[in-house]
Amino acid sequence: xxxxxxxxxxxxxxxxxxxxxxxxxxxxxxxxxxxxxxxxxxxxxxxxxxxxxxxxxxxxxxxxxxxxxxxxxxxxxxxxxxxxxxxxxxxxxxxxxxxxxxxxxxxxxxxxxxxxxxxxxxxxxxxxxxxxxxxxxxxxxxxxxxxxxxxxxxxxxxxxxxxxxxxxxxxxxxxxxxxxxxxxxxxxxxxxxxxxxxxxxxxxxxxxxxxxxxxxxxxxxxxxxxxxxxxxxxxxxxxxxxxxxxxxxxxxxxxxxxxxxxxxxxxxxxxxxxxxxxxxxxxxxxxxxxxxxxxxxxxxxxxxxxxxxxxxxxxxxxxxxxxxxxxxxxxxxxxxxxxxxxxxxxxxxxxxxxxxxxxxxxxxxxxxxxxxxxxxxxxxxxxxxxxxxxxxxxxxxxxxxxxxxxxx
Ligand code: SF4
Numbered sequence: 001x002x003x004x005x006x007x008x009x010x011x012x013x014x015x016x017x018x019x020x021x022x023x024x025x026x027x028x029x030x031x032x033x034x035x036x037x038x039x040x041x042x043x044x045x046x047x048x049x050x051x052x053x054x055x056x057x058x059x060x061x062x063x064x065x066x067x068x069x070x071x072x073x074x075x076x077x078x079x080x081x082x083x084x085x086x087x088x089x090x091x092x093x094x095x096x097x098x099x100x101x102x103x104x105x106x107x108x109x110x111x112x113x114x115x116x117x118x119x120x121x122x123x124x125x126x127x128x129x130x131x132x133x134x135x136x137x138x139x140x141x142x143x144x145x146x147x148x149x150x151x152x153x154x155x156x157x158x159x160x161x162x163x164x165x166x167x168x169x170x171x172x173x174x175x176x177x178x179x180x181x182x183x184x185x186x187x188x189x190x191x192x193x194x195x196x197x198x199x200x201x202x203x204x205x206x207x208x209x210x211x212x213x214x215x216x217x218x219x220x221x222x223x224x225x226x227x228x229x230x231x232x233x234x235x236x237x238x239x240x241x242x243x244x245x246x247x248x249x250x251x252x253x254x255x256x257x258x259x260x261x262x263x264x265x266x267x268x269x270x271x272x273x274x275x276x277x278x279x280x281x282x283x284x285x286x287x288x289x290x291x292x293x294x295x296x297x298x299x300x301x302x303x304x305x306x307x308x309x310x311x312x313x314x315x316x317x318x319x320x321x322x323x324x325x326x327x328x329x330x331x332x333x334x335x336x337x338x339x340x341x342x343x344x345x346x347x348x349x350x351x352x353x354x355x356x357x358x359x360x361x362x363x364x365x366x367x368x369x370x371x372x373x374x375x376x377x378x379x380x381x382x383x384x385x386x387x388x389x390x391x392x393x394x395x396x397x398x399x400x401x402x403x404x405x406x407x408x
Contacts (some may be wrong), residue, residue: 001125001274003152004266008163009109009230013222014334016234017084017279017387018047018054021105026063028111029088033099036090038068045083046281047105048075049388053183053332055225060086075388081114082106083281083386107279107287108230119274125151128274130315130367133267134308144267144302144311145260160259160266163229167218167241170228174217181223187335191217207246208347215242215343223335232269232278232291235334238342239292240265240299243349247303257303265299268315268367275368276375280327281387283378289338289345290322290374294367296349304353309361316367318345318352323370324377326385328392337393 011020029039041060043051051057057071079085084105090098106112119128127133133147140146148156174191181187191213198209219238222228231240240262248258269278272291277283297318301311322345330336356363384391 001123001128001270003124004148004156004263004270005159006110007108007230007232007266007269007273008160008262010163010166010227011109011230011234013225013228013234013237015054016109016230017105017107017281018051018056019059019225020109020230020234021084021111022047022056022086023059023063024109025086025088025103025105025111026060029090029101030064030067032101033090036067036098037093038070038091038095039064040070040072040089040091042072042074042077042087042089044074044077044079044085044087046387047084047086048073048077049390050329050332053329053389054334078383079104079114082112082279083383084279107277107282108232108273109234125270128271130268130271130312133271134312137308143260144308145263148263148267156263157259160262161255164244164255164258164262166227166229167231168245170218170221170226170237171214171241171245172217173226174221175213177220177224181220181335182225183331183333183335185331185333185335187223187333187339189216189220191220207250210246210249211242211346211350212343214245215239215346216339218242219339219342223333223339231265231295232273233280233288235280235285235338236288236292236342236345238339239289239346239349240296242343242346243296243300247300251303253303261299261303264302264311265295268298269295271367272319272371272374275371277378283375284325284381284386285327285341286319286322286325286374287378288327289341290319290325292342293322293345293349293352294319296346297352300350300353301356304357306353306357307361310356310359312367313356313359313361313363314349314353316363316365316370317356318349319367319374320365320370321348321352323374324381326381326392327387328385328394329387329389330394330397332389332394336397
C-alpha cells in the first residue's frame, strides 16, 4: 500500500477526483508543453457528466492559463481503465496537435496513466489486508498506529499534525461563514446554526450536534471550493474531522492522541483504497462516504479504548451498512446529498464504535470481506448511479423541485 501521504492530501474542493486530480494533470501537462500556443482538453465519462458542477472545466482552464484552453465534453466516452478519463492536447498557432496525453483521475486526487497498476503495491506497507495487519499487531503486541509508524517512519507524525491543522482550519472557516453556497441550487450553509444550537445542549444530543456542525463546516467549505483534506476524498472530507474534533473536545484529547487516532483512520482508508476503490465514479458513494464512515468508526473505537478486534468490527460495521449507496449529486454539485450525508455518517460512525464496544469484538463478516463486497457491488452498479447525475436524486430532485419553495 501507498503512504498515508497519498490518502490524506490538502487541496481545494469540491471534488478530489473532479478538481484536485484534473488540476494535478493540467499542471503536469503544462510543465511538459511550455511551447504550446493553446490547449484542448477532452473530458470523458463521469468527468464530463458532472464536471460543470464539480468545477472541472474551471480548474483546468485556470491551471493552464495564460494559454487559452478549449474544453470538449464527451460523457458518452467511457474508457475501460476508469470512467474519469481526460485527454490533453497541446496545439501550435495553426491549431495542429503537438502533443497529447490520456490520463485518469482515479479518486482521492490521484492520477494515473492507462494500464498503470491501480494498487499501491508494497511501496510503503508490506501488508494490505486487515487480517494480516491484526496478526502482525497481535504477534508484536502493537496497536494499529504503531504499525503505521513502523512502515511510514517517524516523520509521518509531523505530516499528520499538518493534516490535522488543515482539518481544524476548515472547521473554523466553515463555522465562521454563513450564506449561500456557489451554484444554481442556492444551497444555504448550516454549520454555524447547528453549532450555536449544539452549544446550548447538555445531553447526548450535544455531542451529536457538534459532530453535525463540524462535519457540515468542512463539507460546506469543500462545496465552496475551500481548502480541505481528502479523507479519503473531498466529497467525504467532513466525516473524519467532524467526529475527531467533537471527540477531542469531549475527552480533552492531547495532540498525540489525535494524531494516533488519525493514523488509525488512515490505515483503514488505505486498506479500502488498495482492495476496492474510494472513487464515487467507480463504485458509488459507498466508496466515498462509506469508506469515510469506516475510517471514522475505527478511529472513534480507538479513542474510546477499543481492542484491535473492536476497532476492526467498528470499521466493518460502518462500511457494511453503506453497501450499495449510490452517487447521485443533484445538478452535479457536491452539495445534495453530499453535505448532509457527511454529517449523518459521522454520527453513524460513533454509533458503530459504541455498538462494538458493547461486544467482545467477535463477529461474522470481516472488514476484508466487506471491502471486497463493496468493490464488487460498486462495479455492478449501473453507471447512472456513479457520479453522472443521470439517476437517483439528481434526476428526481430536478423534476420534483418545481413543486417546492427553495429552502431558506
Ligand atoms: S454523492 Fe457521495 S460520492 Fe457522490 S459526489 Fe456526493 S459525496 Fe461524492
